[in-house]
Amino acid sequence: MSTLRFKALETLPFKDFRRDNSVEVPAKLSELFCQNVFSEETMREYLTKEAFQSILDAMKKGSKIQRHIADQVAVAMKDWAMSKGVTHYTHWFQPLTGSTAEKHDSFFTPIEGGRAIERFSGNLLIQQEPDASSFPNGGIRNTFEARGYTAWDPTSPAFIMGTTLCIPSIFISYTGETLDYKAPLLRALNAVDEAATNVMQYFDKNVTKVTPTLGWEQEYFLVDSALYQSRPDLVLTGKTLLGHSPAKGQQLDDHYFGSIPTRVMNFMKELEIECMKLGIPVTTRHNEVAPNQFELAPMFEEVNVAVDHNSLLMDIMARIAHRHHFHILFHEKPFAGVNGSGKHNNWSLATDTGENLLSPGKNPKKNLQFLTFFVNTIKAVHEYADLLRASISSASNDHRLGANEAPPAIISVFIGSQLFRVLEELEKVTEGKLSPDEKTDLKLNVVGKIPEILLDNTDRNRTSPFAFTGNKFEIRAVGSSANCAESMTVMNTIAAKQLGDFKKEVDALIETGLKKDEAIFNVLREYIKQCKNIMFEGDGYSDDWAKEAKKRGLNNLKTTPEALKQEMDKKFVDLYEEMGIFTHREVEARNEIKLEKYSTVIDIEARVLSDIARNHIIPSALNYQNRLIENVKGLKEIFGDKEFKTLAKEQMSLITNISENISKIKLGVEGLMKAREAAKAVSDSQKQAENYCNKVKPLFDGIREASDDLEMMVDDELWPMTKYREMLFTK
Numbered sequence: 001m002s003t004l005r006f007k008a009l010e011t012l013p014f015k016d017f018r019r020d021n022s023v024e025v026p027a028k029l030s031e032l033f034c035q036n037v038f039s040e041e042t043m044r045e046y047l048t049k050e051a052f053q054s055i056l057d058a059m060k061k062g063s064k065i066q067r068h069i070a071d072q073v074a075v076a077m078k079d080w081a082m083s084k085g086v087t088h089y090t091h092w093f094q095p096l097t098g099s100t101a102e103k104h105d106s107f108f109t110p111i112e113g114g115r116a117i118e119r120f121s122g123n124l125l126i127q128q129e130p131d132a133s134s135f136p137n138g139g140i141r142n143t144f145e146a147r148g149y150t151a152w153d154p155t156s157p158a159f160i161m162g163t164t165l166c167i168p169s170i171f172i173s174y175t176g177e178t179l180d181y182k183a184p185l186l187r188a189l190n191a192v193d194e195a196a197t198n199v200m201q202y203f204d205k206n207v208t209k210v211t212p213t214l215g216w217e218q219e220y221f222l223v224d225s226a227l228y229q230s231r232p233d234l235v236l237t238g239k240t241l242l243g244h245s246p247a248k249g250q251q252l253d254d255h256y257f258g259s260i261p262t263r264v265m266n267f268m269k270e271l272e273i274e275c276m277k278l279g280i281p282v283t284t285r286h287n288e289v290a291p292n293q294f295e296l297a298p299m300f301e302e303v304n305v306a307v308d309h310n311s312l313l314m315d316i317m318a319r320i321a322h323r324h325h326f327h328i329l330f331h332e333k334p335f336a337g338v339n340g341s342g343k344h345n346n347w348s349l350a351t352d353t354g355e356n357l358l359s360p361g362k363n364p365k366k367n368l369q370f371l372t373f374f375v376n377t378i379k380a381v382h383e384y385a386d387l388l389r390a391s392i393s394s395a396s397n398d399h400r401l402g403a404n405e406a407p408p409a410i411i412s413v414f415i416g417s418q419l420f421r422v423l424e425e426l427e428k429v430t431e432g433k434l435s436p437d438e439k440t441d442l443k444l445n446v447v448g449k450i451p452e453i454l455l456d457n458t459d460r461n462r463t464s465p466f467a468f469t470g471n472k473f474e475i476r477a478v479g480s481s482a483n484c485a486e487s488m489t490v491m492n493t494i495a496a497k498q499l500g501d502f503k504k505e506v507d508a509l510i511e512t513g514l515k516k517d518e519a520i521f522n523v524l525r526e527y528i529k530q531c532k533n534i535m536f537e538g539d540g541y542s543d544d545w546a547k548e549a550k551k552r553g554l555n556n557l558k559t560t561p562e563a564l565k566q567e568m569d570k571k572f573v574d575l576y577e578e579m580g581i582f583t584h585r586e587v588e589a590r591n592e593i594k595l596e597k598y599s600t601v602i603d604i605e606a607r608v609l610s611d612i613a614r615n616h617i618i619p620s621a622l623n624y625q626n627r628l629i630e631n632v633k634g635l636k637e638i639f640g641d642k643e644f645k646t647l648a649k650e651q652m653s654l655i656t657n658i659s660e661n662i663s664k665i666k667l668g669v670e671g672l673m674k675a676r677e678a679a680k681a682v683s684d685s686q687k688q689a690e691n692y693c694n695k696v697k698p699l700f701d702g703i704r705e706a707s708d709d710l711e712m713m714v715d716d717e718l719w720p721m722t723k724y725r726e727m728l729f730t731k
């Protein structure tokens with residue numbers, strides 16, 4: 001008897017404590033909002049006027065915080081935190097490992113005379129020194145200083161987790177190279193602020209700051225924690241490497257928007273309470289397409305805060321799931337045969353005058369403003385599509401992109417047929433000066449019509465990786481396990497670059513004597529012409545699109561190594577340098593880290609698959625085969641040589657079949673191990689990743705097929721691996 005699986009199944013939900021973890025939600029959830037956040041409100045209460053103003057300036061204008069102010073803030077933070085039972089503090093940052101990092105230090109400080117006090121100073125608030133060598137650095141460590149430090153990011157508020165005060169921070173090497181997700185993001189946000197604010201001077205001189213906004217939608221799976229523990233592949237790789245799909249999958253679509261199981265509901269309720277306290281404004285929750293798959297989405301926020309909130313959320317989701325005896329899976333494709341998980345990133349630009357720049361306005365002037373940002377965004381994606389593709393690449397997201405359930409790896413833009421027609425009209429604008437008639441026509445019939453159009457524009461193309469959804473763009477190909485910062489850094493960098501170029505081009509035309517509006521129309525017309533090939537309104541999942549895209553000259557970078565190779569294109573490296581986001585060395589280091597991570601992931605999967613196949617699958621199959629052999633022998637004994645042949649026919653064919661599959665697995669594993677050794681020996685990271693992708697990964701399939709076949713043959717009682725139907729349908 002394969003004990004782990006059955007022990008896990010026994011502890012299952014039938015036990016009451018797993019279900020009765022009921023959670024009371026206070027009637028007014030809003031009263032909990034930001035309870036554990038050093039929010040503006042709290043700061044106003046705890047800080048002197050001077051310190052408060054200084055923090056606000058740092059948050060809104062990026063101005064420097066002076067030492068004596070930092071001291072005041074530190075003391076205020078400590079007092080506030082201690083009033084809530086906090087004993088420790090940590091710089092909370094997002095290294096390139098993909099998860100968040102913390103190193104807790106106590107406020108407790110011994111002083112002379114055997115006494116002690118609680119102390120926290122400006123020094124400790126501003127800068128700390130974790131051991132940089134234990135985080136990925138892509139070789140920066142070898143060539144530069146080994147040490148790194150974390151630095152307080154005052155634009156994202158401090159918060160309390162348990163009994164620890166967490167201070168959002170960036171992570172950089174001593175020589176100034178960024179070693180995390182946030183530092184480059186902050187640079188990109190500054191760049192787009194500057195570029196968009198400049199462009200806004202054409203439309204509204206009151207605008208002095210433009211802040212990008214992000215609303216993410218997080219998908220995830222929940223699996224009972226006992227069942228999770230019983231699957232070594234889930235534990236070690238975050239996904240199942242084997243497993244026959246259940247008779248019932250998602251064919252009936254009955255899970256989507258169906259009622260949420262009680263146990264899951266309790267998890268969600270507790271999560272929402274925690275989110276409220278931490279200031280994460282979650283609003284929607286529902287089931288997703290696949291069984292045991294769910295989604296959570298907040299109100300959108302400033303990108304920087306939204307990114308922190310998503311990282312924080314993933315962290316607390318995992319903790320709260322455990323309290324409800326669930327394990328949460330953020331892997332993009334934990335189960336074959338059912339949908340994977342993504343993380344849609346809704347992106348827009350907001351002004352300090354309260355406008356959404358991707359929202360059409362009430363008059364033609366506002367709509368020209370809308371069209372300007374709208375077309376420039378499309379142009380940015382057109383120019384830098386491959387960079388956007390690279391920013392969402394990972395071994396786990398490769399399973400999802402292009403698998404008929406998520407957008408393909410081809411980057412295209414969906415804007416809806418009505419807006420598409422508006423752009424076609426704009427494409428016809430006369431070159432140079434416009435006649436008064438044309439101007440009126442444009443105002444009334446093209447630009448003036450946009451709000452009406454959008455009101456009844458219910459187009460929702462779910463197959464596009466980059467879709468306009470009424471007042472924002474939605475990047476739909478981001479993986480569920482990704483840190484949003486990566487795609488957001490690219491998105492804001494390319495928008496900044498594009499808006500900067502646009503400003504130059506329009507100004508140049510104004511110089512030649514064109515009116516401002518004429519100049520804008522002229523530049524937009526050219527952009528639309530150039531970008532047409534990336535606009536696609538049809539079914540992104542279809543094979544026809546892949547063919548059509550090829551004709552249009554769009555790249556289809558199906559795998560991570562392909563995407564990462566493209567990332568090192570001179571055009572992109574230059575862009576990063578020009579925009580002040582990364583130095584050449586930093587781009588290289590990050591590219592290297594991602595390649596290494598890719599190879600490591602596939603390597604681990606290969607080893608885990610081989611171990612399971614050899615140590616669990618083959619022995620179980622042999623075990624069952626022995627039973628069959630006993631049976632056949634018995635039949636022979638009882639019925640004699642002749643008659644037994646008819647009677648034991650099916651058993652004998654099963655015996656042969658099992659042997660064939662065992663041999664497929666054995667040879668498959670031997671081949672896989674050889675390929676893996678060969679890939680491991682390649683020293684160039686790009687080539688190594690390509691090796692893992694093209695020579696190692698494809699060998700998984702044969703082993704899995706043989707094992708999944710055996711799963712259908714072997715007595716259920718002898719099968720060692722917890723089955724899909726058990727993991728996916730237990731509530």
Ligand code: ADP
Binds near residue numbers: 217300346347
């Ligand atoms: P759906 O796209 O599913 O129909 P919504 O339009 O309400 O739903 O928005 C989905 C997501 O878009 C939410 O997470 C929301 O926070 C985000 N969102 C809405 N407006 C903006 C905006 N201006 N900037 C960024 N994200 C936004």
Ligand code: MG
Binds near residue numbers: 217344474
């Ligand atoms: Mg959506």
